[in-house]
Amino acid sequence: MAHENLDVPAAKIDSVGTTTPSALSIRGLTKTYRGGFTALADLDLEIPDGVFFGLLGPNGAGKTTLIGSICNLLRPTAGRIRIFGHDHDSREARQLVGLAEQDINLDRFLHVEEILVYHAGYHGVGRREARRRARELMDVFRLATKAKSPPAALSGGMQRRLLIARALMHRPRLLILDEPTAGVDVELRGELWAYTRQLHKLGTTILLTTHYLEEAEALCDQIALLRDGRIVAQGSTEGLRRRYRATTVAEVYKTVMAEPTTR
């Protein structure tokens, strides 16, 4: 099935009539690794400002490659990525993006507070502001008692919370959460859902990848389904359900993934 995207507006117009550029605009993105494997093939994606966007797909579909490309961790083979109108490798774009990776990759040489402070520093935040923000986020994510502990001394849930707190240190406008609830208990999952909802309400655009379809159903305004490096379906959750005559996102997912691939 051809990629349909009829119910996704390209740009947002605020209350005073100013057009906000798309949070993320991707055109013709291709990533072929050195061995010849093409993880992303001529991918187009538009995420308007202020949207809670879900990116779904099976393992190996290209989700993490896409995120790596957006965050300038991978060099695309072809295509253009713009973040709020800025080229994705510009400093302005880097300041606007926060990434909580799928893998726990905390700096093992620093303690919790230092991890937060230095991460803000890498994005140009001054020391005083970085310390203030680190204290705030440690309070929010219940890490204050572990401020001087190394990440290895934290539980899995705490490490996950720290990863998300770190991504928020420089107040990003686009927050990318790569499977944030993988391997966390039900209680923490509920807390993370509530927190991401609040962030979204305050204007943060969120790009969420997950394998939990009920999570996408509960949180996301819009969803894209990725398979073999291509977007095979995209739209609002309601629009997709209507288009595929499904009652849940899980049914949409099953239907789309069962369709024959053109690749």
Place this chain on the structure above:
Amino acid sequence: MSNQLAVAEPRPYDAPYRAERPAFAWLLEREVLRFLKIWYFTVAGHVMSALLFVVVFGFALGGHISGVNGVPYDQFILPGLAGQAVINVGYINGTPACSMLAATAISTTCWPAHCAGGSSTSPW
């Protein structure tokens, strides 16, 4: 999770990039901090190794060599051993920077800071 609303306002999308402190300085500081936190590995090990060279080449073997162009052998070899220690420590601590390229915000800032941090904090 508490106090959520107070901390979550995103930055404006059209604000120009402005660093209160350069990312390079933060990376350099982090690298120095890392170096000092594992001093037993980065400092003590290399100091011991250099001292061993001084003892073996400077004093043990040096006693059997009359000197080089009138300079006693232990004095002749000491600057070379110190230089070798600096280069070794700088190289060993600087090379992991290449693998850390992808981990931080601005990659063009990353590796020079790691290399400079690694080599500038050598124990000599």
